[in-house]
Amino acid sequence: MRELLQFARDVLLFKHEAYIEHATRDDVLKRGLTLLVLVTLVAGSLSLIVNLVNDLRLSSVEARRQEMEQALREFTRTLQTMQRYFDVPPGFERDVLRYVQPSMKIAFRIAELPTPLPKPVGAVLSNLGLFLSSPFNRISGWIGYVIWVLLIAKLLGGRATISQTLGATALYSLPHVLDILSPVNCLGGLLGLVATVWGIAIYVKALAVANEFSIVRSVVATVVPALIAAILVGLGLLTILVLSLVNL
Amino acid sequence: MQVQALIKLGWEALFLHPAPFINLREDPNPALRGLTLVVLIAVLVALGGLVGTALEWATTPSMSDVQQVVLEQIQAMDWYKELENEPEFRQQFPQWYELGWRVFPPLFGAPDVVNAATRIILLPLGLTLVWFLYGLVSHLCARLLGGQAGLGQTLGCTALALAPQLLNLATFFPYLVVGSAVGTWTLLGRYVALKTCHRMTWGRALAATLLPYLAFILTVSFFGCLGIAILSLFFVGGPQ
Numbered sequence: 001m002r003e004l005l006q007f008a009r010d011v012l013l014f015k016h017e018a019y020i021e022h023a024t025r026d027d028v029l030k031r032g033l034t035l036l037v038l039v040t041l042v043a044g045s046l047s048l049i050v051n052l053v054n055d056l057r058l059s060s061v062e063a064r065r066q067e068m069e070q071a072l073r074e075f076t077r078t079l080q081t082m083q084r085y086f087d088v089p090p091g092f093e094r095d096v097l098r099y100v101q102p103s104m105k106i107a108f109r110i111a112e113l114p115t116p117l118p119k120p121v122g123a124v125l126s127n128l129g130l131f132l133s134s135p136f137n138r139i140s141g142w143i144g145y146v147i148w149v150l151l152i153a154k155l156l157g158g159r160a161t162i163s164q165t166l167g168a169t170a171l172y173s174l175p176h177v178l179d180i181l182s183p184v185n186c187l188g189g190l191l192g193l194v195a196t197v198w199g200i201a202i203y204v205k206a207l208a209v210a211n212e213f214s215i216v217r218s219v220v221a222t223v224v225p226a227l228i229a230a231i232l233v234g235l236g237l238l239t240i241l242v243l244s245l246v247n248l
Numbered sequence: 249m250q251v252q253a254l255i256k257l258g259w260e261a262l263f264l265h266p267a268p269f270i271n272l273r274e275d276p277n278p279a280l281r282g283l284t285l286v287v288l289i290a291v292l293v294a295l296g297g298l299v300g301t302a303l304e305w306a307t308t309p310s311m312s313d314v315q316q317v318v319l320e321q322i323q324a325m326d327w328y329k330e331l332e333n334e335p336e337f338r339q340q341f342p343q344w345y346e347l348g349w350r351v352f353p354p355l356f357g358a359p360d361v362v363n364a365a366t367r368i369i370l371l372p373l374g375l376t377l378v379w380f381l382y383g384l385v386s387h388l389c390a391r392l393l394g395g396q397a398g399l400g401q402t403l404g405c406t407a408l409a410l411a412p413q414l415l416n417l418a419t420f421f422p423y424l425v426v427g428s429a430v431g432t433w434t435l436l437g438r439y440v441a442l443k444t445c446h447r448m449t450w451g452r453a454l455a456a457t458l459l460p461y462l463a464f465i466l467t468v469s470f471f472g473c474l475g476i477a478i479l480s481l482f483f484v485g486g487p488q
Contacts (some may be wrong), residue, residue, distance in 0.1 A: 004350040029263040055351060106321045113309035113317065122307030129423025136415070154450055162436055163264040 008035060009170050011202060019209040022168065031161040032170030036142070040135040043179035048131040050183050055123040065108055072100070138173065148225035149207065156221055158211030168210035172203035254285050261411040264436060269444040273397065278404025286379045289413050290372035292366075296420035301364035303422035307357055315349045323348050379407055385460040386442055393456050395446030405445035411439030 010018035017191070022028060079093050081116070115122055137217050160168070175198035182188040200222070208218035260268040272278050322328055331337045354360060380403070387395075387402040397405075412433035415426050435457065443453035 005367055025266065027263070029265075033263075102321060102325055109317045109321065110309060110314050113313050115309055116306040119307075123302060125307055126423045129425075132418070132421055133425045133427070134422075136424075136426045138417070140429040140432070143429055144431045144435075147436065151454075161264075161266075162440055166264065166436075215285055244401055 002034065004031075007031075008174055011206075012174055012198075014202075014205060016209070019168070019171075019206055022171070023160070023164055023206070023210040025167075028167030029170070030167075032167035033139075036138060036170045036173040037135040039173045039177050040138045041131070043182070044131050044134045045177055046180050047183055048127060051130075052124065052127045052234045056120055057129060064111065068104055068108075072097070142170065145225060148228075149221050152215075152224050153207060153211050153213075153221040156211075156213065156217045158207075158213055158221070160207075160210040160212075164210045165207065168206035169203050171206050172199040176200060176213070188235075251284075254281065254288060255374040255429050258285055258289060258408065258414060261408040261437065262414060262433075264440050266440060266444045269408055272404040272408055273401045273445050275404060277400070279400040280406025282317055282383075282404040283376065285305070286376055286407050286410055287372045290375040290409060291368060293413055293416040293419070295416045295451060297367060298361070298364045299420040300422045300424065301359045302361055304359035305361050307422065311349070311353055311358055315410040319345065375410065375413070379403075379410060382406055382438070382460050385463055386438065386456055389459040390446045390448065390452075390456040393448065393452045395442070395448055395452075395456065397445045397447075401445050402442070405441035406438060409434060409441040412437055413438040 007018055007022070011022070022031065025031065058193040076093060079088065079096075082088055146166060146169050149169065150162065153160065153165065158165075166193075175195040178191040179188075181191050204215060204218045204222050207221060208215050211218070213219075257268050257271065272281060275281055305452055323332075331341075354363070383403040383406040384399075386406060387397075387399050390397070390402065395402075414432050415430050415433070418424055418426060439457040442448065442456045443450065446453070446456070448456065
């Protein structure tokens, strides 16, 4: 564990030897994945505690009902403020409430229904399930992108094997330990942005070291899949726009 | 003991290192070991899924109670009261409502213990079929592209490529979602399997890995179009 923490520190500080030592290990993917899973779990731990306390505090349906009614009152107040500055259609508030209130009624009546195990057990299990799903979500996103990066890197003359590329790029997750503060207003978002930029820099460096090519090629291999995706999305949107104009 | 060794081999293959694939390629009976591994993984995953589903079921209200609550609330809504006077609506609404509750809850992940239990039989069968078909088609593609391995070796190595299915074991924990990682990871595993097993260059191995997917998409599209054409003949009556 101590060795892993020392390694994580060196990666965060962009120490070149740490990247080389990692990329040449036999268990490069195992170590990269271990770090990715640990970081994701640590980053999600505060959210887990906050959500768990919230759910257990509001375990009675009455408490939830009161909170929802409070939220609706706040919504009405916000709408009244907005009416001063924007042209809100007449009866908008009444229409929204007409749809929201029956849905709330359904939700509360379902929440009152009995379950074989006590309700707090369900709250704990569902929160833990969500928390333990977070590493899998991160892995899904990371592996889905890296498959394209791998292809571009190979076309650019990269020498890394699949496990080396995956193990090296998994290090991008390290700065995301800052996401632990994501429930904090404003600061959480700012730190999330810092972690993303820092993570991309680590990704580029790790990819360059694993493939034994220049930083420029690494940047190209990292950015091209995103660019292609953006162009495809843009073309898709343009097609929809043209088709809708033609139909008009 | 052999089962333990197989699981260990599968676990090592999960990390996409060529060593476990080479190990199975050199085995005297790679296809049989591959089949055993596929069935073992599928049974373990299905058992884990059953535990998770049972716990989800135990912390969720009964679906029939939920259905009744929603129906009562819908019947209290203004739009329902307005339409209730129309005999056609009164007759058709319960049928559609009942059908909706049969179709949608499983799609949205409502826990179904019976379904999870049947997966103990169905998942090994399904995974074995997928493994065998992919192994067969990818073997043909690899041989056409200059691959050197026998069919048994290809089947053994592509069975190891299914090791990422082990991630689904985590679903023994209720409400846990593994997501799309397994599919992508399996694709990478298949690439390593074919490249190692057939001693191919990366480009040829990539083509041999993707061609079976392409063949599958084309086959499904062909039969889909054929099905639509046949159905349209029945319902529209075809060209006059």
